[in-house]
Amino acid sequence: MPRIIFVEPDGSEHPVLIGSGMTAMEAAISRSVPGIDADCGGSCSCSTCHVHVDPAWIDIVGRATGMEEDILDFAVNAGECSRLSCQIRITAELDGLRLIIPEWQR
Numbered sequence: 602m603p604r605i606i607f608v609e610p611d612g613s614e615h616p617v618l619i620g621s622g623m624t625a626m627e628a629a630i631s632r633s634v635p636g637i638d639a640d641c642g643g644s645c646s647c648s649t650c651h652v653h654v655d656p657a658w659i660d661i662v663g664r665a666t667g668m669e670e671d672i673l674d675f676a677v678n679a680g681e682c683s684r685l686s687c688q689i690r691i692t693a694e695l696d697g698l699r700l701i702i703p704e705w706q707r
């Protein structure tokens with residue numbers, strides 16, 4: 602079972618085991634990870650699940666495209682490695698993925 606790690610701005614880590622096929626947002630919500638609210642329930646329309654992908658992982662995870670990219674235009678402090686965690690579907694190759702929670706979401 603893949604394990605992903607949510608990292609708070611102060612460096613606190615929240616490792617979460619997640620079944621393949623679930624999204625990173627669903628993993629965060631299941632463990633009440635602070636800063637991931639997911640107000641729209643994963644329909645790619647709110648940006649309250651915004652995370653920064655650890656740069657070491659961005660080529661494996663892939664960058665935002667299409668509607669996700671449009672929504673991120675409205676997110677505070679979005680950057681090159683920003684993703685909506687509801688759009689990151691977990692696979693075995695993402696075991697060890699680190700996702701950083703933006704400061705303003707805490």
Ligand code: FES
Binds near residue numbers: 640649687
């Ligand atoms: Fe709303 Fe991800 S949960 S955009």
